[in-house]
Amino acid sequence: MEHGDNLGFTGHFWRGCEPLATDVIQYHKFTKVLAEVAKGRRAADIAADLGINHNSVSTWKHMDQMPKLGHFLKAFTRLGLPPSGNVWLTLEHSHGHATPVGQFIAVPATVTKWIDVEATISQIAPLGTRMADFSRNYLFGFLLGIILGDANKHKQGHAHRHLDLVMSKRYETNQRIGDFATAAARQFGLRMRRLEDRPKPENKPFGFYEWVSQSSPLLDWIFCVCFGLADGQTTTYDTIHMDWAFEAPRDFRVGLLQGIAESDGSVSIASQTVEFWVLPDWDFMIKLLASFGLRGFRNREAVSLVKSQAIESFKIPVFSDHLKTTRYQRLQLMATTRKLDKLERLPETVRLEVIRLAKENLSIPQIIERVAREQKLLISFEAAQRWASKKPKEPNAESEKGSEEDGE
Helix, strand or coil: CCCCCCCHHHHHEHHHHCCCHHHHHHHHHHHHHHHHHHCCCCHHHHHHHHCCCHHHHHHHHCCCCCCHHHHHHHHHHHHCCCCCCEEEEECCECCCCCCECCCEEEEECCCCCHHHHHHHHCCCCCCCCCCCCCCHHHHHHHHHHHHHCCCEEECCCCCCCEEEEEEECCCCCHHHHHHHHHHHHHCCCCCEEECCCECCCCCCCCCEEEEEECCCHHHHHHHHHHCCCCCCCCCCCCCCCCHHHHHCCHHHHHHHHHHHHHHHEEEECCCCEEEECCCCCHHHHHHHHHCCCCCCEEECCEEEEECHHHHHHHHCCCCCCCCCCHHHHHHHHHHHCEECCCCCCCCHHHHHHHHHHHHCCCCHHHHHHHHHHHHCEECCHHHHHHHHCCCCCCCCCCCCCCHHHCCC
């Protein structure tokens, strides 16, 4: 009653409450109705004078229902001013009228330090019980990594973003990634669930797992503030701005790295390489790896770790050690399998096995992986290629020639 239809309070909320033109018109009508009610006038007379539906006047009068901005004003009278540099954000809006129905948290308009993010996520109450085996920092990092990678961040018109995570059924362990991402999202107040699997398209060898989250302003905040992107940009084509992440605690950075790796990572045992297909965020990925002491470099459209650096990455590990996905298992095999010393000869049993597998038309990478699994020895691509070209009767005759070339 003191401020009338002044909308100054909206500036204390995320994006000024995101009102449509109709929301502002309705709020003006709402304040006029309350002013007339305060004078003691009858609802029917107010409705007739202001050209408003009689039922709307009655419900507004008793605060049973209100326009969208009325709900935000009600929240403001309860919350008060947000901390300096912050605005209030609700985790959920109702469908249709977009009234705030979720928990309110204070969020910074910009993020320059980890402490800004930590202060935000510490306010969020989880859906269900807390995941005691993982720190909040790790779970938020993993969620952000998944959002940067495989998850689609849909935003249509005035609606808020939601996550749509689709994973190939090529590897059964991919289901673990989506289930864990769902659990992580729920730790930050976001409902997320698995949908019915997508069938195999005609031109694809495998079907797909799929998960979807609710729409939430929190996802808009993550996209625009944590990632430093603008509406209309995408993580596929636009570079993120997350320098604050390099100084974040290790558990957050591990979660972020593993979320990205499980989305966009690959392992080649044959070339002893780990790659992250993070177009266009090569510089960000190189710096993130450097925060763990790893030297990555841009190679084509990926960021690569090769040989010693790829093996060193298993100590972190770059792929999730609790999900133990196919990627993790391949990195584990590469990092823990014995290699030949510099001048060590390839054992004859291994040479014969390489020749035999080549006769079965296995590729060189397939041969190297099979030998690693069954012979417990990681051989180089060159050695595998050389012995795969031999005939069964030739190994002994060739054992002296180039025998020192098998080691690395």
